[in-house]
Amino acid sequence: MTDIGGRMPGGNASDSTELYQEGLRIPPSRLWREGEPDETMFRLIERNVRVPDKVLGDIRSLIAACGVGEREFIRLDAALRCVRVRRTLPRSARLHRTFHAVRDRETPNGTWRFVDHLDGDGIDPDPIPIVATVTICRR
Helix, strand or coil: CCCCCCCCCCCCCCCCCCHHHCCCCCCCCCCEECCEECHHHHHHHHCCCCCHHHHHHHHHHHHHHHHHHHHHHHHHHHHCCCHHHHHHCCHHHHHHHHHHHHHHCCCCCEEEEEEEEECCCCCCCCCEEEEEEEEECCC
């Protein structure tokens, strides 16, 4: 979102020290009920952000994009007669296949390291390294 409050305009104060400095916090709630917008939620958001027209526009565009995605997914499902689409959906099945593919792969013992960098945190101008190391040791 453009700006959801917080202690600095823009909502990106990377030196914040507590969650309440980050901006508007709303627990899981419905923006839409029975096909209609929940005006109470929209008013709550509108009155708690610096630029309500932009934030509400962003939210409405996300909702519209979800509607287009839903419509096109249903169209794809119908075109493929449900079989192929539904076969790819179950998350647990994908995780299961991935786990077994990685486990059963003939990966040699050894250590692999990956390094990437974030551009910065807005305080320190130097890049921030992200380092991951994986060690495989099969007996």
